[in-house]
Amino acid sequence: MLSKEEIQDIDHEAAKLPYKKAAVIEALKIVQQRRGWINDESVDDIARCLEMSAAEVDSVATFYNLIFRRPVGRHVILLCDSISCYVMGYKKIYEALQEKLKIRFGETTADQRFTLLPNACMGCCDRAPALIINGELYTDIETETLDDILLKYT
Amino acid sequence: MERPLTKNIHAGRQPLSLKEYTTTGGYIALQQVLKNNTPQEVQQLVQKSNLKGRGGAGFNTGMKWSFVPMGADAPQPKYLIANADEMEPGTFKDRLLLEGNPHQLIEGMIIAAYAIQANISYVFLRWAYKKAARVLEQSIHEAYEAGWLGQNILGSGFSLNMHLHTGAGRYMCGEETALLNALEGKRATPRAKPPFPQVSGLFGKPTIVNNVETLCCVPHIVNNGAEWFQSLSYSEDSGTKIYGVSGKVNNPGAWELPIGVTMRELIEEHAGGMKKGYRLKGVLPGGASTDFLTEQHLDIKMDFKSVAAAGSRLGTGTMVVMDDATCPVGFVHNLQHFFAQESCGWCTPCREGLPWVEKILLSIEKGEGKQEDIDLLQMHTQLLGPGNTFCALAPGAMEPLQSAIKYFRDDFDRHIREQKCPY
Ligand SMILES: Cc1cc2nc3c(=O)[nH]c(=O)nc-3n(C[C@H](O)[C@H](O)[C@H](O)COP(=O)(O)O)c2cc1C
Ligand code: SF4
Ligand code: FES
Numbered sequence: 001m002l003s004k005e006e007i008q009d010i011d012h013e014a015a016k017l018p019y020k021k022a023a024v025i026e027a028l029k030i031v032q033q034r035r036g037w038i039n040d041e042s043v044d045d046i047a048r049c050l051e052m053s054a055a056e057v058d059s060v061a062t063f064y065n066l067i068f069r070r071p072v073g074r075h076v077i078l079l080c081d082s083i084s085c086y087v088m089g090y091k092k093i094y095e096a097l098q099e100k101l102k103i104r105f106g107e108t109t110a111d112q113r114f115t116l117l118p119n120a121c122m123g124c125c126d127r128a129p130a131l132i133i134n135g136e137l138y139t140d141i142e143t144e145t146l147d148d149i150l151l152k153y154t
Numbered sequence: 155m156e157r158p159l160t161k162n163i164h165a166g167r168q169p170l171s172l173k174e175y176t177t178t179g180g181y182i183a184l185q186q187v188l189k190n191n192t193p194q195e196v197q198q199l200v201q202k203s204n205l206k207g208r209g210g211a212g213f214n215t216g217m218k219w220s221f222v223p224m225g226a227d228a229p230q231p232k233y234l235i236a237n238a239d240e241m242e243p244g245t246f247k248d249r250l251l252l253e254g255n256p257h258q259l260i261e262g263m264i265i266a267a268y269a270i271q272a273n274i275s276y277v278f279l280r281w282a283y284k285k286a287a288r289v290l291e292q293s294i295h296e297a298y299e300a301g302w303l304g305q306n307i308l309g310s311g312f313s314l315n316m317h318l319h320t321g322a323g324r325y326m327c328g329e330e331t332a333l334l335n336a337l338e339g340k341r342a343t344p345r346a347k348p349p350f351p352q353v354s355g356l357f358g359k360p361t362i363v364n365n366v367e368t369l370c371c372v373p374h375i376v377n378n379g380a381e382w383f384q385s386l387s388y389s390e391d392s393g394t395k396i397y398g399v400s401g402k403v404n405n406p407g408a409w410e411l412p413i414g415v416t417m418r419e420l421i422e423e424h425a426g427g428m429k430k431g432y433r434l435k436g437v438l439p440g441g442a443s444t445d446f447l448t449e450q451h452l453d454i455k456m457d458f459k460s461v462a463a464a465g466s467r468l469g470t471g472t473m474v475v476m477d478d479a480t481c482p483v484g485f486v487h488n489l490q491h492f493f494a495q496e497s498c499g500w501c502t503p504c505r506e507g508l509p510w511v512e513k514i515l516l517s518i519e520k521g522e523g524k525q526e527d528i529d530l531l532q533m534h535t536q537l538l539g540p541g542n543t544f545c546a547l548a549p550g551a552m553e554p555l556q557s558a559i560k561y562f563r564d565d566f567d568r569h570i571r572e573q574k575c576p577y
Contacts, residue, residue, distance in 0.1 A: 016317065018357050022339040025322050063341040064322035066281050078282075082243035083442055083474050084400040086488040120325060120492060121243035121442075122282050125474070126398060126406035135284045 002045045006030055010049055020050045024060050028067050037068040065119075072115040073108040075153040078132040081118040084125030093129050096143040100150065113153070156386055158374040159367070159394060160410040163254030169289045172296040175257040181302060183376035184261050187268060188310040193224065196269035200372065203380035204392040208247075209237055209328075209365030210440070210469050211546075212458045221352035222270040222360045232272040233361040235337070236263055236369055238279040238286070239321060239328035242441035243492055244474035247396040247408050248366040252279075252286035255370075256293035260316065262369035264302060265376060267314050270362055275316045278333050281323055290318050325496040329545050330363040331355075332498065343498040344545040367396055389414030389457040397456060399425035401475030402432045408472065414460070418452040421475065432477040436561060440469020442489050443550025445557035446476075465557065481577035482562040483569055486555055487515040493551035504548035507538045511555065518566060521574035528566055531559060 002010075009030045014023040027046045032038055038061055047054040061067045068076075079097065081090055094105075097116060101109050108115040122130045127139035138149055162170055162178050175181070187196055201216025222232065236259060240248040251259060259277070267275050277294075279287055294316050297303045305313045324342055326332045331345035334356050355361025371393055375383045384392040391413045397420055398408035404426030411424070417437065421427065428434055436446045439456065445466035447454070454464045461468045476485055494508035511534050514527050535556040538548040559566060568576050 017339075022337075022357075024339040025336070026339075029320075029322060060339065060341055064324055066321075066323035081488070082492055083438075083485070083488055084244050086485065087401050087474070087476065087480055119282075119323075120241060120496065121245070123240050123246045123249045123280070125244050125246050125400035125472070126408065128400060128406075132282060137282075137284070 002031065002042075002049060003034070006034060007049060010046075014050065021052050021056075024050055024052065024057055025064065025067075028057075028061055028064075032067060036074075037071050039069075039071075071108070073112045075113060075134050076115045076117065078117050078119035078122075079105075080120070080122045080128070080130045082121035082125075084121070085129040088128035090129040092143055093131070093141050093146070096146055100146065114150075155412065157394060157410040158378075158386075159251065159258070159370050159396065160254065163250065169253055169293075170255045170257060172257060172293065172300060175255065179377065180257055180373075181261055181300075183373035184264055184302065185308065187265055187376055188308050188312060193269050193271050196265060196376070199380055200269070200375060203375045203383040204390075205368065205371050205375060205383065206391060206458060207365055208367035208371075208395070208471070210242070210443075210467075212468065215364065215368055218352065218364075219266070219270050219362060221350065222362060223353065224271060228271070229359050231274050232270060232359055233356045234263060234267040234270060234272040234275040235333065235356070235361060235363045236275070236277045236366055237328060237330065237333060237363050238277055238283070238366045239333065240283075240366070241280055241325040241328050242443065242470050242472075243489070244400060244438060245398070245441045245470040245472045246400070247398055247470065247472050249283060249286060250396060250408055251366055251370050252283065253289055256286075256289050257297065258370050258373065259290075259366055260293060260297050260302070262372040263316065264297075264307070264314055265372050266362065266364065266369055268312055270360070271312075272360075272362070273313055273315065275314060276337060276356075277316070277318050278327070278337065279318060279320050280327070281321045283320075287318065287320055294318060324498075325492075326498045326545075326547065329547065332545070333363060334361065341498070343500045346544060387413035387457070389455050390459065391457045395456070395471045397424075398472030399475060400472070402429045402477045402479075403427065403475055404429055414455040414457045416453050416455055417447070417473070420456065420473070421452070425475075428475075428477065432479060434475060435478045435480070436476040436482065436558075438474040438476075438554060439466050440471055440473065442474070442492065443546075443553055444469040445553040446561055447557075448561050466553070479577065481519065481575055482558055482565045483515060483519045484575070484577070486558045487512065487519050489554050490515055490551060493547060497547060498545075500545075501543040501548070503538050504543050504551075507534050508548065508551060510534070511538075511551075518569050519575055521569060521572070523566075523570040523573075525570055527570070528559065528563075531555060535559075 010027045013026040205215045206212045326342045332342040336342040351361045490512040494512045499505040535552045540549045
């Protein structure tokens with residue numbers, strides 16, 4: 001079930017738009033913000049709230065790569081795998097992360113601390129390689145500085 | 155050398171507040187327009203300035219605005235949208251404008267909305283730009299407080315609301331009709347054209363979508379005139395451009411320069427040349443979906459026509475440099491992986507073709523390629539080329555591929571001959 005606050009936030013977004021359905025991306029983001037990911041029940045709940053079918057909600061949820069339809073860890077690491085970061089060696093960073101966290105892209109650590117995902121260009125190609133953790137951007141990453149960054153997230 | 159868009163943006167400093175923006179000449183253009191100009195006059199001024207869209211396609215902005223139905227019979231409401239999705243790999247120019255001087259964009263949007271008589275506007279911002287989101291949220295609020303946004307702006311009778319929309323990922327959202335679908339809460343697949351968005355766009359109403367950098371030029375054109383804007387450049391395209399260089403250069407970054415500076419000046423002077431021990435092997439002049447150029451093209455001017463004459467596109471003007479220690483096959487594989495992943499899946503050639511291309515490139519890179527693979531790749535550059543798909547993603551993807559085969563054929567052949575990656 002959606003919480004009162006979630007419904008309020010969704011209604012607030014829907015009020016800005018000519019019809020309710022148009023708020024579905026916002027609704028997914030609102031629910032994910034609080035619960036970490038979107039499970040089947042949330043899909044049904046959002047569908048009911050916005051008067052659309054669950055299949056419609058899911059078709060949107062699965063289109064956008066930053067809506068998670070599977071559980072994620074407490075912290076989500078997005079590593080840029082696009083071209084400037086490729087040239088500047090993101091693969092080395094990926095290898096170091098694999099070694100430190102024992103997970104590959106798409107996986108979550110056993111202690112639920114981190115989920116690691118690839119992400120397209122983050123718009124800071126002049127400071128490649130780059131990664132984002134929980135929305136926080138880190139640039140000019142070197143394998144030596146990774147530990148300090150990861151330490152901030154427990 | 156004038157730098158109208160960035161002269162007040164300084165690295166490491168906070169974004170310009172409303173107060174700082176107004177003390178440096180901000181919102182004068184808007185007052186001037188609301189007091190003295192009809193919407194048509196603004197359209198004509200911008201058309202005459204020859205401002206071309208900075209989002210990649212380079213269409214004359216004033217001309218684009220002129221397709222919007224005007225007058226009492228025009229459908230209402232009309233919409234103006236700033237495209238701040240910036241997801242073309244290798245592109246990092248709009249971020250600078252968004253984070254550095256948000257009111258410049260807001261003023262440009264208000265003037266553009268006035269020119270087409272739109273009463274609702276959106277900034278469509280990519281999810282990853284968290285700082286820009288905070289800055290914009292705050293600045294839009296300030297603009298409402300100051301009376302630059304809202305009902306009956308400055309007593310002119312013109313009203314405009316502005317909303318910030320942040321996406322949920324996917325490159326496709328930057329394509330203007332896909333962006334409209336995303337704003338409507340749908341999957342971001344493009345729309346078949348016609349009808350064009352200028353006539354039937356967001357929620358079926360007339361809509362203009364412009365790139366952030368395009369809109370930021372508008373207040374300066376109003377303040378200084380069309381001739382001034384033309385005189386800024388070194389070539390027949392008007393104005394300045396935010397150029398950028400990334401890759402193994404000494405000083406990667408973005409700079410506002412007259413349109414028409416040479417690629418050599420950008421790479422050797424502004425970007426400080428190649429890092430020690432590396433040579434330049436190829437350049438994508440305007441982002442991931444532009445054709446490679448090479449050393450022989452260093453002296454071409456970075457304007458729409460000259461880059462096209464050299465066989466590529468100015469695109470976003472932010473270039474990616476490929477050095478001689480980077481495998482061209484791996485480089486192109488990385489690009490095709492991106493495009494295959496981001497395909498929205500609407501058209502068969504793109505949905506089926508790009509993963510196939512990606513697979514072939516991977517097998518060549520791993521040393522498992524066959525000579526016929528090159529023919530297969532070349533066939534795809536035809537089949538996925540312009541005219542065969544609903545949007546420009548697939549044709550754009552083929553640009554670096556076809557030019558890589560042209561300029562770096564030896565590298566492809568060596569992988570196949572030696573059955574390994576020589577890099
Ligand atoms: C796949 C794809 C992605 C695009 N992404 C962007 C983008 O992120 N930002 C942008 O301004 N234009 C992007 N464009 C171009 C837009 O469709 C559109 O041409 C542009 O926003 C128009 O603005 P302008 O006339 O001011 O250049 C993209 C186009 C395609 C085909
Ligand atoms: S070309 Fe590709 S991305 Fe564009 S509409 Fe067709 S399938 Fe979608
Ligand atoms: S390619 Fe990694 S930030 Fe642009």
